[in-house]
Amino acid sequence: MINLAKTKPVGCGCDDPELSGKLIPVNMALETGLALAEPVAETETVPLAKAMGRITAEAAVSPVPLPPFNNSAMDGYALRTADLAGGGSWTLPVSGRIAAGDPGCTGAPKGSAVRIFTGAPVPSDMDAVVMQEYVERIGAEITLKSRPEPGQNIRLLGEDMPKGGAILPAGTEITSREACALAASGHGNVTLRRKLRVAIFCTGSELKAPGEDLGPGQIWNSNRYMLLAALNKPWIELVDLGTVEDSPESLTKTLIKAAENADMVISTGGVSVGDEDHMPAVFRAAGGNIHAMRVAMKPGKPVAIGTMGDAIYVGLPGNPVSAFVTWHVIGAPILAKRAGAAKIAPRKTTVKAGFTTNRRPGRCEFRPAKLVGYDANGTEIAEVLSPSYSARVALLCAADGLALIPADAEKVMEGDVLEFLKF
Numbered sequence: 001m002i003n004l005a006k007t008k009p010v011g012c013g014c015d016d017p018e019l020s021g022k023l024i025p026v027n028m029a030l031e032t033g034l035a036l037a038e039p040v041a042e043t044e045t046v047p048l049a050k051a052m053g054r055i056t057a058e059a060a061v062s063p064v065p066l067p068p069f070n071n072s073a074m075d076g077y078a079l080r081t082a083d084l085a086g087g088g089s090w091t092l093p094v095s096g097r098i099a100a101g102d103p104g105c106t107g108a109p110k111g112s113a114v115r116i117f118t119g120a121p122v123p124s125d126m127d128a129v130v131m132q133e134y135v136e137r138i139g140a141e142i143t144l145k146s147r148p149e150p151g152q153n154i155r156l157l158g159e160d161m162p163k164g165g166a167i168l169p170a171g172t173e174i175t176s177r178e179a180c181a182l183a184a185s186g187h188g189n190v191t192l193r194r195k196l197r198v199a200i201f202c203t204g205s206e207l208k209a210p211g212e213d214l215g216p217g218q219i220w221n222s223n224r225y226m227l228l229a230a231l232n233k234p235w236i237e238l239v240d241l242g243t244v245e246d247s248p249e250s251l252t253k254t255l256i257k258a259a260e261n262a263d264m265v266i267s268t269g270g271v272s273v274g275d276e277d278h279m280p281a282v283f284r285a286a287g288g289n290i291h292a293m294r295v296a297m298k299p300g301k302p303v304a305i306g307t308m309g310d311a312i313y314v315g316l317p318g319n320p321v322s323a324f325v326t327w328h329v330i331g332a333p334i335l336a337k338r339a340g341a342a343k344i345a346p347r348k349t350t351v352k353a354g355f356t357t358n359r360r361p362g363r364c365e366f367r368p369a370k371l372v373g374y375d376a377n378g379t380e381i382a383e384v385l386s387p388s389y390s391a392r393v394a395l396l397c398a399a400d401g402l403a404l405i406p407a408d409a410e411k412v413m414e415g416d417v418l419e420f421l422k423f
């Protein structure tokens, strides 16, 4: 759970106290959404190679000790240190050869060495491997000058993982690290949460698709592409319902279609208070329940969290930076929980403010910020990019993350410690 803000409930601390009504603290809005987000129950078992990027439904343990046998960490010669009498040097006959994949060898004569390669099983009665660089080989004999330590260059059975040892908890996204560990421990199949069905649409009569010509008053739809990128995950089955004009009829039709079969519905725009902001009314009229709306965050005050049938609904604001920030802070954790993921919070760290600003307290601010260096203690310093930002998408690309300014702060002084959500 992220402690996103030292936000405390504020009656009306937003930019326009007269008009904005009651705002919910960010944590409370997020907790409301997370409480609604039951992880999808269905699972499927698939071959590991088909599971990349998906979310595991069960904890994985190693069915065997890893490595499964003592093996050589180097190319060289295996020997018994007890065979090396006195102070050296020592010359030993080479009595055998074991490569990776060989079943191993037993019964090498006392006083002999065995040629061995990295990953090959070490004979059970030998206790050291000497790297080939440290021996001189002439014909069928080797000479070594310094005494090897018992256990040297031998990877012991079970030292990586005991039998039954935990590899991953349930709810883990299989990235390259997890795939590697699952494969190493012999998991041919993996049980996953089923894919999450997510439906999206963007509201706004002014929106055109990028690539189309703009008429007067029109803009290109950026939120749709922000969401397409954010939702481009192997564990999501996306239904993209495109752009919808600001008419209650069209919005209702699209909303009902979106909720029909989805685990989560996401819209952008139309959640504020203007005459053309129809989403909350349309959502309620179509049978949806809104559980939280109007959050004490900046940007992103107008955000709706609700349920409609089995679907969770997150209505993001239209301003693109507001949509991005509310998605990052509220939408994405709800989505992750619904998908069955164990890690749901955005990555958070602390930074020092590289700026000073006065502000009106009331909303927790998430300011696009750039990491510009380190202080004497090695803490990163964040510089905000602009005092106004909710519609300035260029700032997002220039930023390294979002600097959090607590809701109750009246000013931030250069050097103050701030929480930072790193992209």
Ligand SMILES: Nc1nc2c(c(=O)[nH]1)N[C@H]1C(S)=C(S)[C@@H](COP(=O)(O)OP(=O)(O)OC[C@H]3O[C@@H](n4cnc5c(N)ncnc54)[C@H](O)[C@@H]3O)O[C@H]1N2
Residues within 6 Å of the ligand: 019, 020, 202, 203, 204, 206, 207, 219, 220, 221, 222, 223, 224, 268, 269, 270, 271, 272, 273, 274, 277, 299, 300, 301, 302, 316, 317, 318, 319, 320, 322, 390
């Ligand atoms: N009287 C008030 N007006 C506004 C308030 C308020 O409290 N009282 N809140 C402001 C805040 S804060 C935000 S954020 C916006 C959010 O409004 P909506 O969610 O209703 O969004 P729209 O009005 O539909 O659009 C706002 C803005 O964003 C542009 N937009 C919308 N969708 C897209 C898209 N897909 N791609 C690119 N740009 C988009 C739209 O053209 C508008 O400029 O409301 C404030 N107003």
Ligand code: MOO
Residues within 6 Å of the ligand: 297, 298, 299, 300, 301, 302, 317, 319, 322, 390, 391
């Ligand atoms: O909350 Mo709005 O997102 O400030 O622009």
